[in-house]
Amino acid sequence: MLRCMIVDDSPCFLKAARCLLESQGIAVVAVASDTAQALRQAERLKPEVALVDIDLGAESGLDLARRLQCETDPSPPRIILVSNHAEDDYADLIEESTVAGFIAKTGLSGDAIRALLVEEDEDPHGNSVIATPET
Template sequence: MPHSAFSDTLGRVKPPDHRCLIVDDSTAFCVAARGVLEAAGMTVVGTASTLATAIESARSSRPDLILVDIDLGGESGFDVVEALHDDDPRFTMILVSTHDEEDFADMVESSSAVGFLPKFELSADRILGIVARERNGA
């Protein structure tokens, strides 16, 4: 097999193996997000659709990252983020939504989440960028 710059690049672009929990009441989104994240080399350790199952899943799976939908039907993703943070402040959480970030900018900023990602922009690169920005204090 001929050697190429492209094949050299393949080994370097895979993101580190992050363990991710998805909290969303949409089964379709959970399936799609799992596919996107696992295709990029991330491990999805589970899904949850309520505050109670999110806490239970986070405690048992100890994810590196938790994606939390802002609108969980009868519950608020902001409440889930704060409950998870109260349970363990080391959890890294990103809020996701089909709504525009501007709709929730102040609430996202004052929450314990490290950032916001529109669902239609979901990718491992975007997630890792948000996490890196937070860790670098930007």
Template sequence: MAVRCLIVDDDDGFADVARDLLRREQIDVVGVAANSARALRLMASARPDVMLIDVNLGDESGFDLVDTITGVDGRPTLILISTYRLDDYVDLPVPGAAAFVRKSELSGTAIRRILVDAGQGSG
């Protein structure tokens, strides 16, 4: 069964590239959201296995979105993404986020590995 993924990023160009890359790697991208409100609606309706959440969502924070989702029963695995390095953020690690991936290192393989490490996937 394909991994179902929701991309949360306000950069349309990156979201398009990520969607195409992940689809080529047999990740089923079930939606793209540019803000927290849309992400929460899509999470409820599309039921993704994993959400890729940009740390910077315009005027919003991906950290805050992770915090909101963390209390939801049956929530997907949450992966924070950013153009910047992990050590550029003093807020990390973030409770509720399974991992942090630089956008330049995003791949279907990386997502599957994180799901396995989180106990949500099969090698």
């Protein structure tokens, strides 16, 4: 079972996403609402994947993604960015980053996460992937 951490500043989204993903076979081992919590949880619980909201209130999900990848050695979680905003708003930033990809919050599902991770594994160039609800 895929071990997942969800990072979002909305308690409602954290609860809803956890319920949804757990009902679809994803083990949500941690939730966090800010960078400090996320780094502690990732270090302690070693999730395989972290869903990180791009807009964490006063903090940047992109900055957190970089820190998770650099500061949680030896095996950092694979990062999937999530947002309420349209994927086109972040396409360039996602492409330039080293995250696994992006899933719109409206398209979040266990299948979307698994499909995105498979696509990333199959991409020989290591490009980030944007998942759509049809994925």
